[in-house]
Amino acid sequence: MLLREVELVNFRNIPELKLTPNPGLNLLVGENGQGKSNFLEAVLILAITKSLRAGKDSELIRIGEDNSLVRCTVEREIDSDARLEMLFSRTERKYIRINGSKHTRSLDILGYMNAVFFGSMDLDIVSGEPTYRRRYLNMEISQISPRYCMDLSSLKKTLEQRNHLLKEMRDHPGRDYALDAWDSQLVQYGSDIISRREIILGRLNPLASNIHSYLTDGAENLEIRYLPSFPFPSGAKPEEIRCKFADELISKRSEEIRRGVTLIGPQRDDILFMVDGKDARLYASQGQQRTVTLSLKLAEYELINEFAGEPPIVLLDDVLSDLDDSRRNQLLNWVFGRCQSFITCTNLRSFTPEMLERADVYRVNDGDVKKINVE
Ligand SMILES: Nc1ncnc2c1ncn2[C@@H]1O[C@H](COP(=O)(O)OP(=O)(O)OP(=O)(O)O)[C@@H](O)[C@H]1O
Numbered sequence: 001m002l003l004r005e006v007e008l009v010n011f012r013n014i015p016e017l018k019l020t021p022n023p024g025l026n027l028l029v030g031e032n033g034q035g036k037s038n039f040l041e042a043v044l045i046l047a048i049t050k051s052l053r054a055g056k057d058s059e060l061i062r063i064g065e066d067n068s069l070v071r072c073t074v075e076r077e078i079d080s081d082a083r084l085e086m087l088f089s090r091t092e093r094k095y096i097r098i099n100g101s102k103h104t105r106s107l108d109i110l111g112y113m114n115a116v117f118f119g120s121m122d123l124d125i126v127s128g129e130p131t132y133r134r135r136y137l138n139m140e141i142s143q144i145s146p147r148y149c150m151d152l153s154s155l156k157k158t159l160e161q162r163n164h165l166l167k168e169m170r171d172h173p174g175r176d177y178a179l180d181a182w183d184s185q186l187v188q189y190g191s192d193i194i195s196r197r198e199i200i201l202g203r204l205n206p207l208a209s210n211i212h213s214y215l216t217d218g219a220e221n222l223e224i225r226y227l228p229s230f231p232f233p234s235g236a237k238p239e240e241i242r243c244k245f246a247d248e249l250i251s252k253r254s255e256e257i258r259r260g261v262t263l264i265g266p267q268r269d270d271i272l273f274m275v276d277g278k279d280a281r282l283y284a285s286q287g288q289q290r291t292v293t294l295s296l297k298l299a300e301y302e303l304i305n306e307f308a309g310e311p312p313i314v315l316l317d318d319v320l321s322d323l324d325d326s327r328r329n330q331l332l333n334w335v336f337g338r339c340q341s342f343i344t345c346t347n348l349r350s351f352t353p354e355m356l357e358r359a360d361v362y363r364v365n366d367g368d369v370k371k372i373n374v375e
């Protein structure tokens with residue numbers, strides 16, 4: 001998969017941009033606060049339908065302007081090329097256009113362009129609360145399974161209703177309540193999500209472990225484990241997970257009513273990252289945590305490549321800080337020559353002359369993105 005053209009209008013601090021990226025390495029270099037991350041954010045939006053850092057879409061529109069546009073042309077190996085657009089407005093709902101036809105459901109864009117993104121916020125996946133790890137899983141699995149994404153949204157609605165009912169049951173006992181109906185919905189959507197997570201993490205683990213070993217030149221071992229909210233044997237079939245989930249709900253029912261909240265299900269899942277047998281969240285250094293996150297992201301590259309049948313685009317935002325020279329070199333070697341990538345940095349010191357010769361280098365300055373020649 002290749003980005004052939006990127007066009008932005010009034011996106012954050014970028015008033016206007018049109019570029020034809022290199023099919024390999026693209027470097028965006030500039031001082032702090034110039035628009036490097038903004039560029040990656042725009043591209044990522046077309047892959048995952050929304051911004052990871054904006055609370056509201058209106059933040060994406062350049063201050064003082066009313067509309068914003070992100071447009072990409074994607075060349076795909078297994079399908080025809082696609083022209084993807086997303087339009088944001090201060091007065092109307094955002095909408096997308098796929099090959100010129102308008103859709104108001106942004107989910108429709110999923111699957112046209114796959115991207116793997118690494119940004120400093122991703123460090124929370126390893127070091128932060130479980131909610132970051134669940135968000136990570138949801139975002140990644142949604143890219144390869146629109147069905148998962150729909151199950152998530154059904155689960156969210158089911159949980160809201162079920163939690164509301166549990167509170168009612170706690171506050172007004174003795175009445176007749178239809179909790180069973182919500183239980184079966186919870187089990188239905190929840191088990192599908194859990195089965196998917198089980199499969200994906202089972203596939204990610206060996207991939208990430210190999211990559212981690214490569215990045216650290218064999219010095220460290222990484223293991224990823226799924227920690228679901230109720231126990232089931234690893235590799236369990238969906239039907240088995242469904243039965244366990246239903247049994248567990250029955251055994252937790254009185255506690256759930258007493259606390260007025262759903263205590264088991266995908267909303268309580270977690271993932272454990274172990275570096276050399278120790279929990280990376282508690283024991284790994286900053287550089288080690290960054291390496292774990294990168295191993296995870298690059299493993300995801302492999303997984304998307306397998307599922308989608310072609311490699312995703314790789315977007316690395318400020319990825320080199322905190323890494324020692326050896327890990328930096330290994331990372332850049334991994335990316336270089338493998339895929340189309342966009343890497344932001346504040347200087348070009350980490351790149352070899354060969355990389356710089358083959359890359360397109362863009363200078364980003366106050367929202368202006370210009371291709372430059374580096375000697
Ligand atoms: N909606 C907006 N309209 C205008 N400017 C904006 C908007 N949103 C963000 N900005 C500006 O964009 C700039 C930040 O851009 P960005 O995050 O891309 O910087 P960066 O080049 O990645 O810097 P760093 O190296 O520090 O990560 C800030 O100066 C910010 O004020």
Ligand SMILES: [Mg+2]
Pocket residue numbers: 036037038317318344
């Ligand atoms: Mg930045």
